[in-house]
Amino acid sequence: MSFIALIAIVVSILIAIYLGKRWQFWFKCHPRGVYKIAYWFFVGIASLSLVLSKIFESLSTYWLPLLANVTFGLIICAIFVTLLFDIVHKLIKNKFSSNLATKIIYIICVLSLFCYGHEMAIESKIVNYQVKINKPANVDHLRIVQLSDIHINELTTHRMIQQMVDKVNSLNADFIVITGDTLDKRLKPFIEQDFYKQFQQLKSKYGTYIIFGNHEYLGTKEPNNREQDIINAFQQANMKVLKDDIVYLDDVGISLIGRDDFSSALYDVKRASLSDLMMFTDTQSPVILLDHQPKDLVEPASLGVDLMISGHTHDGQVFPINLLVAAMYKNAHGIYQDNEKPFVSIVSSGYGLWGPPIRLMTHSEIAVIDIDFAKQPASSTN
Numbered sequence: 001m002s003f004i005a006l007i008a009i010v011v012s013i014l015i016a017i018y019l020g021k022r023w024q025f026w027f028k029c030h031p032r033g034v035y036k037i038a039y040w041f042f043v044g045i046a047s048l049s050l051v052l053s054k055i056f057e058s059l060s061t062y063w064l065p066l067l068a069n070v071t072f073g074l075i076i077c078a079i080f081v082t083l084l085f086d087i088v089h090k091l092i093k094n095k096f097s098s099n100l101a102t103k104i105i106y107i108i109c110v111l112s113l114f115c116y117g118h119e120m121a122i123e124s125k126i127v128n129y130q131v132k133i134n135k136p137a138n139v140d141h142l143r144i145v146q147l148s149d150i151h152i153n154e155l156t157t158h159r160m161i162q163q164m165v166d167k168v169n170s171l172n173a174d175f176i177v178i179t180g181d182t183l184d185k186r187l188k189p190f191i192e193q194d195f196y197k198q199f200q201q202l203k204s205k206y207g208t209y210i211i212f213g214n215h216e217y218l219g220t221k222e223p224n225n226r227e228q229d230i231i232n233a234f235q236q237a238n239m240k241v242l243k244d245d246i247v248y249l250d251d252v253g254i255s256l257i258g259r260d261d262f263s264s265a266l267y268d269v270k271r272a273s274l275s276d277l278m279m280f281t282d283t284q285s286p287v288i289l290l291d292h293q294p295k296d297l298v299e300p301a302s303l304g305v306d307l308m309i310s311g312h313t314h315d316g317q318v319f320p321i322n323l324l325v326a327a328m329y330k331n332a333h334g335i336y337q338d339n340e341k342p343f344v345s346i347v348s349s350g351y352g353l354w355g356p357p358i359r360l361m362t363h364s365e366i367a368v369i370d371i372d373f374a375k376q377p378a379s380s381t382n
Helices: 003-026 034-047 049-055 063-091 100-122 158-169 188-192 195-199 227-236 262-267 274-279 298-303 321-328
Strands: 125-136 141-147 175-179 208-211 239-241 245-249 254-258 287-290 307-310 334-337 344-347 365-374
Touching: 003 034, 003 049, 003 063, 003 100, 034 049, 034 063, 049 063, 063 100, 125 344, 141 158, 158 195, 158 365, 175 307, 188 195, 208 254, 227 239, 274 298, 307 365
Parallel strands: 125 365, 141 175, 175 208, 208 239, 254 287, 287 307, 307 344
Antiparallel strands: 141 365, 245 254, 334 344
């Protein structure tokens, strides 16, 4: 059992204990005998629903994760509402206690918070960034539209993907970059539900470039889900796959580097070092790096990368995990400008989701990056 899985189980058990005891207070529920066993069994299963769905994922790829994700989303909302009720109860104990009205208000608050969180998850916003690169290119201006962390699985709807495609196509992108975790784990839904046909509709002047994230690798040991199968499917969707590849875009005059994901080593895939990739890159022209996980911002800055575009973090997805993620990364979300070197990092919170279908204090997004380049030096004449 991995350390992360162990932490998830411990946290889920603590949630079950807290909610179980507080629900007994707020709903005046004190079952005895077999009913007490049934009550705590229900609370435990609900709190552990996400963990259990991962353990028993072979049983179902639709109904089990759907039920588990929604249940755990409601549990998260119940935690916040319960904490709020407990705080108010402590502050004004004589005026706020358990009765029929508070029970109804409690349920309404949980459902309302869930609906709000779901809205933040499925209705993406457009985030705009302005970047200045002090190197000349063959154009004065470039617009990049970034998608990240779409996490396509059996629960993904065609409506969600079509909304994404339509929004992107309305943004007049010069080119589109997709910075990893396009798949949640399995390639099967992408192919069998024809999502690849929707990706074919993406429009930009110079095409769509895509890199792998850690979730692309999760199922690569399974038949028909190998690394090459995923590459072939992405190419079928009219996307150019970059795995430690360097592309020089002649019309634009920039170098685009797409790195393989940091997790590739766990699957016996050796990722090229950035220093090796930069040896074959013209650093006199603008250099844009696509790297799913924004783990290291020091090396790209020191090697001459001008702009690094990443995803992976989801901006924590749910409070207070966003605070933890912010402490883990120098740039967990948004734009970061190096104070000493001409280097910019942009990290997207992602378009899709992992786990519960909600976002709290974060938002699903599509990033629009408008880049201005230095003017070409005037040619001298005799």
